[in-house]
Amino acid sequence: MNAILNPTEKSQIHFGQYIRSGKNPPKTTVSDNTHHYRELVYSVIMDTMSNAYPILKNFLNAKEWENAVQYFFENHKSQTEQIWKLPFEFYEFYLENPFPTKKIIPFLNELMYFEWLEIEVFMMEDLEFLPFSEKGNPKTDVLIPNPEIKILPLQYPIHNKATKKITEKDKGQYFVSLHRDYYDKQVKFNELSLPFVEMLVLLNEQETTFIDLYPILKKYESDSEKISEQILEFIRFALENNLILGYKKTRN
Amino acid sequence: MVGIGYRKEFSKEFLYDHKIHPDFVEVAPENWLGVGGYWKQEFKKVREKYPLFLHGLSLSIGSPEGVDIDFVKKIKAFIEETGAVLYSEHLSFSKVDNAHLYDLLPIPFTQDAIDRVVENILIVQDLLGRRLILENASYYTLLKQEISEPEFINEIVRRSDCEMLLDVNNVYVNSFNHHYDAKEFISKMPLERVKYIHIAGHFKVNEHLIIDTHGAEIIDPVYDLLDFTLQKLQREVPILLERDFNIPELEVLESEMTQLRNIQNKVLNPMIV
Ligand SMILES: [Fe+2]
Numbered sequence: 045m046n047a048i049l050n051p052t053e054k055s056q057i058h059f060g061q062y063i064r065s066g067k068n069p070p071k072t073t074v075s076d077n078t079h080h081y082r083e084l085v086y087s088v089i090m091d092t093m094s095n096a097y098p099i100l101k102n103f104l105n106a107k108e109w110e111n112a113v114q115y116f117f118e119n120h121k122s123q124t125e126q127i128w129k130l131p132f133e134f135y136e137f138y139l140e141n142p143f144p145t146k147k148i149i150p151f152l153n154e155l156m157y158f159e160w161l162e163i164e165v166f167m168m169e170d171l172e173f174l175p176f177s178e179k180g181n182p183k184t185d186v187l188i189p190n191p192e193i194k195i196l197p198l199q200y201p202i203h204n205k206a207t208k209k210i211t212e213k214d215k216g217q218y219f220v221s222l223h224r225d226y227y228d229k230q231v232k233f234n235e236l237s238l239p240f241v242e243m244l245v246l247l248n249e250q251e252t253t254f255i256d257l258y259p260i261l262k263k264y265e266s267d268s269e270k271i272s273e274q275i276l277e278f279i280r281f282a283l284e285n286n287l288i289l290g291y292k293k294t295r296n
Numbered sequence: 297m298v299g300i301g302y303r304k305e306f307s308k309e310f311l312y313d314h315k316i317h318p319d320f321v322e323v324a325p326e327n328w329l330g331v332g333g334y335w336k337q338e339f340k341k342v343r344e345k346y347p348l349f350l351h352g353l354s355l356s357i358g359s360p361e362g363v364d365i366d367f368v369k370k371i372k373a374f375i376e377e378t379g380a381v382l383y384s385e386h387l388s389f390s391k392v393d394n395a396h397l398y399d400l401l402p403i404p405f406t407q408d409a410i411d412r413v414v415e416n417i418l419i420v421q422d423l424l425g426r427r428l429i430l431e432n433a434s435y436y437t438l439l440k441q442e443i444s445e446p447e448f449i450n451e452i453v454r455r456s457d458c459e460m461l462l463d464v465n466n467v468y469v470n471s472f473n474h475h476y477d478a479k480e481f482i483s484k485m486p487l488e489r490v491k492y493i494h495i496a497g498h499f500k501v502n503e504h505l506i507i508d509t510h511g512a513e514i515i516d517p518v519y520d521l522l523d524f525t526l527q528k529l530q531r532e533v534p535i536l537l538e539r540d541f542n543i544p545e546l547e548v549l550e551s552e553m554t555q556l557r558n559i560q561n562k563v564l565n566p567m568i569v
Contacts, residue, residue, distance in 0.1 A: 052408040053360035055439040059401065060392035074437035074473075077505065081436070085399045121395035125354035125367050126326045130398075170332035192333075229334035 065118045088127070089117050096131035097159045100152075103207040108145045115144045128167065135160045151200035151210060158202055158220070161194050165222045166231045168192070173226070173289065180291025182279045183254045188289045189247040189282075193223035195236070203233060225286050234285055239264055243278055244287060251292070254279070297534040298556045299349060301510075305543050307338050311345070315546040318553060320347040320381065322536050325374050326354050343378060349492070349536070350375060350383040351461075354396060355420065357430065358389030358403035363416045368423045375424070384429035384461045384492055387413070387449070402435035405448040409440075410455070417456035429491050431461035434469045434508035445470070446484035453486045460486060463494035464521045465514070465538075469506045479524050487528055495522055495556065496538035511541035514552055519559060526563040535560065 299320035497512030
């Protein structure tokens, strides 16, 4: 942009700053109506964030929630042209900036990311699905995973416990997956153990069969019969929950 | 041709209940760009059934900082990918000071603004390889006004060679809020450039102010203004019924579309009616 702004450009910038902050309204031709723009824009931003972050909103009181949205909107220059992606910028903003509440929320960032991921996984562009067959042999066939999945490590059980009841005693290691169901395209959640996470990651990284999963469980269990049982249990669970779509199609 | 804005809120009924029979549908590309999964499937079904018109939100043709080239390229790819019949936008700004504001803000009616808008339009038209179709905005106040709105619009259209989406509800809303004659205003528009018409309902806040909400049924004076516009145009221009909030039963929208078709037929085929 030119270093020297003309009065029209200055007025537009002033207007934008007023709309974001609610402070220092510009003089306009019908000054009584200037505030409508601030209110219209603010309500769009508020609705977007409230729909994206229902758990966080519910955890905070009304004033805290309003402050969080207003502080973000005033101090962040929204970059996306697609407003449904703005909640991601809200999450990113509070990774970098102190959240404007007195109380410390230890799980704030992971809660925000968890809520954003639900939107992202639902809306994200389609990934490529390898051809698969629902029938096959779990012990020998290549397992085809559902690629439309995100796995989130958590320190607090925000996925299954009311946030207002979470205390420091709950701190630990949790894993949640969010995936888009192949059939109905809805987002589903699963709590996973670490070995299950490792197996899912491997499936998504390379062609994997039963035997390739063995070394993962070997780290946690020495009895080979139990290992086999656990791998079969994993495959059954993953198929049932659409984390694995099926088996690689073999040519006849 | 009479179309309707396709909304996620009524998608299921729209696709499967056959309660509504538009000749085309309109969507905002910003709501569908890069979207996969469930909505990609639904959107594909919609496109298989109806011709698609695009009506953008975030181009911000009145931005003092100019338009975003990468975004225009994304729009171009989207137009091609979807086989859209046309792409229209707003004669307003929604991005300033490098921040998107997600609303249609009125451009000051000044010579400096005209120069900037014309420059922006020429860049976009060059990138898209087609003329932009820009909608007259509704506004509740202006940052600056050196010239009248018809002068502002006419000079932009003339200098940029762009086309026009005439929103008759916006004309009505502005004529009410700013006390001018709506028909006289329409007569001053570059009517030979009008490629597309919008019509909608609005919300009367008080005796002095109407807000352009697209959240109510079309009122009679706005139907009347459409009739007047078509009399002036004397040719078929696609008309879109906009309904973004407070969405009624689809039968209500269907009957509004019927009324729009009746007006169109009456004006264009007076012998038949
Ligand atoms: Fe419109």
